[in-house]
Amino acid sequence: MAGEYALVGSAEVKDEDENQPFAWRRKKPSLKTSTKILLCIGLMLVLVVVVSIPYRHDIAHAVTDTQAALVSQLAVTTTITATVTTISTAIQTATVIPTLVHEQSKFFLPNATAPQLIQSDHKYDDIVVGLNTSDPKVITSTEVKKLRYAVLIPIYEGHFPELSKFLRSLKCLCTDHAEIDIHVVVSNAKEGEQLRTIINTLPDCGETFGLWDVPESNRGPDHKLDVNIVELLDILPDELRPKDLPEDTDPLLASMGKWGYVAAKKLLMAFHFDYDWALWLDAEAIAVQPFSIRETFDAYASSPTIFRSRMAREHNAWEITAGAAFVLGRSPTVYGAEYWAMESLNWFVEKAVINDLQTWVQAAHGSSFWSVFAQSKDKGRYPFETNLYSMHVHARKLETVDDIFSKYQVLETEREMLRFGMAPTFHTHELIGLERGYKLLDVPEIAPNFAAFCRRYSQRLFRMDSLDFGPPPEVLDRFLMRSQVSIIASGAAPLHEWWTERAKDNSINKTMLLEYAVSDWPAGEAVI
Secondary structure (H helix, E strand, O other): OOOOOEEOOOOOEOOOOOOOOOOOOEOOOOOOHHHHHHHHHHHHHHHHHHHOHHHOOOOOOOOOHHHHHHHHHHHHHHHHHHHHHHHHHHHHHHHHHHHOOOOOOOOOOOOOOOOEOOOOOOOOOOOOOOOOOOOOOOOOOOOHHHOOEEEEEEOOHHHHHHHHHHHHHHHHHEOOHHHOEEEEEEOOHHHHHHHHHHHHOOOOOOOEEOOEEOOHHHOOOOOOOOOEEEEHHHOOOOOOOOOOOOOOOHHHHHHHHHHHHHHHHHHHHHHHOOOOEEEEOOOOOEEOOOEOHHHHHHHHHOOOEEEEEOOOOOHHHHHHHHHHHHHOOOOHHHOOOOOEOOOOOOOEEEHHHHHHHHHHHHHHHOOOHHHHHHHHHHHOOOOOHHHHHHHHHHHHHHHOOOHHHHOOEEEEHHHHHHHOOOHHHOOOOOOOOOOOHHHHHHOHHHHHHHHHHHHHOOOOEEEOOOOOOOOOHHHHHHHHHHOOOOEEEEOOOOHHHHHHHHHOOOOOOHHHHHHHHHOOOOOOOEOO
16 A cells, blocks of 8 residues: 555544454554654663662761662652653653644534544645534435436447346336436437337346346336437537538547547437436446335435545546536636546436536537537547536536535545545545546455445445456445445446356355345444
C-alpha cells in the first residue's frame, strides 16, 4: 500500500477485535525514533544521579552523617521519580501525537471522531470533520408513490445478445416491471424488427432463475415484458442528421466516435420520452436477485445524490470535463482542476433537471442544444451524458434555492470513503471512486463498510466487468447481498452462471445468499 492509513477517535465499526480481518480499527501506536531518544536521555539522567550519590555527604553541614545520607537518598528518589514521570509523559506524547491527526470538535459530531488520513501521497490533505456513519439520512419530501419511472436503453445490433439476457432476467426477477416504462432506441428499422422478434420469443420464466425462486406472478406463458422500441432516426434532430445520408446513422457514429454517439443517444432519449425520473442503462446489464424496480427508483428519488471527485488522474477525464463545461457555458475552473463527476453507475435523471439543462444551454449560447453539443469536441471531448447532468446539478445547486436542485446532495467521493473507512482503496485504480467500484474490492477488508456505504446512499446499481478479480468468492457474495445491489449496470459479468456452478460443490446456495442479505459481516461493519 502506497500510504499509511488509520481511523482516529471513536470506532466506526461495531466490532474492533484486532483478530477480525475485516474490522477497520484504530492504528496501533508504535515507538518512533523521537521516543527512543527521550528514553536514552532519561536513562542517562538516572545514571548521573546514581553515580553522584557518594559525593553527596556534604549536602548539609548542619546535620549528622546519617541525616545527610537520608537527605541524599531522598534527593535521588525525588530526581528519579521526576525523571520517570518526564519519560512517561514523553512516551505518551510521542505515541499519541503521530496518531491523533485532529481532535474532532464535539459541536460538529457528538457521537464519534471522523476518520483521518495519517499519511497520504494521493493529494488529499483535508482535515475531515462532521462525519459519522450513524448520522440520520436526509430524506426529501418527494411523494415517490406518484412518480412515473422509465428505463432508457440505447442499443445496436452487436449488443442484442446481452440485452436479451438482461430483459429475461428482468422478466423473471423483477416483481413490478409492468409499473415502469422500458424504452429502447435502435439505429434503424432493420434493428427494430430483429429486436422485436427477440423480445417476443424470450423464454418463459419457470420456477427458478439461477439459484433464485421466480415470483409466482412472473411464471408461465402469460407473463410478458412490454418494451417500447424507437428508431433513432425518428427522434434525431436536424443538427445531427447527416445531410448526404439522411436515413443512415453510420456517418454520425463515424464522426462522433463511440462515446460521443452513445452520449447523444442517451440525451436524445432523456429529452424525448415522458417520465418523472428515468434510468440510463447500458445493454450489458443483469438483474442480481428478485427485486422491485419501483423501490430501486424510490430509494434514489427520495434522497438523490451526486458524487464528485477532485482526484481525476487521466488527461481524457479533464478533456471530458472541459467539453461538458463548454456545453454548460461554464469554465472548467468552476469545478476544480481535477474534477470528475462520473462517480457512480446510478445513472438516474430527473425530467425537471433535463428540461432545465436544455433551456440553460440554449440561453447560455443563444443557439440550440444540439448545435452546442456538436461543437464540444473542439473544446475537449464530447461530454459523457452523466458528467453533463451531474455538473449541471452541481452548479445550479450553488446558484438557486429552487427545490428542483436543493434536494440533491453533492458529495465528495473521497470524503465519503473516509467516512466509511475506505481510505486503503485510494490507490487501487486510475480514477478514484465509484465508477469502477468493483475494483475497490481488490482490498477485501473494506467490503463490509463499502456495503454499508451503498446502502446509505441507495447505490443499488453496480458495475462489475468480470468475476476474475481480488476478493474471495464469499466476500463478493456478501457484498452484493448486503449492499442491496439489484442490477449489475455495466459489464454484465456472468453472475448467475457463476453462482450455479459454485452451487454444485455446495459453496453457495440461495439460503446462504438470503442470510448474507440480512446479517452483519462477521467482523462488523459501519454503523448506519
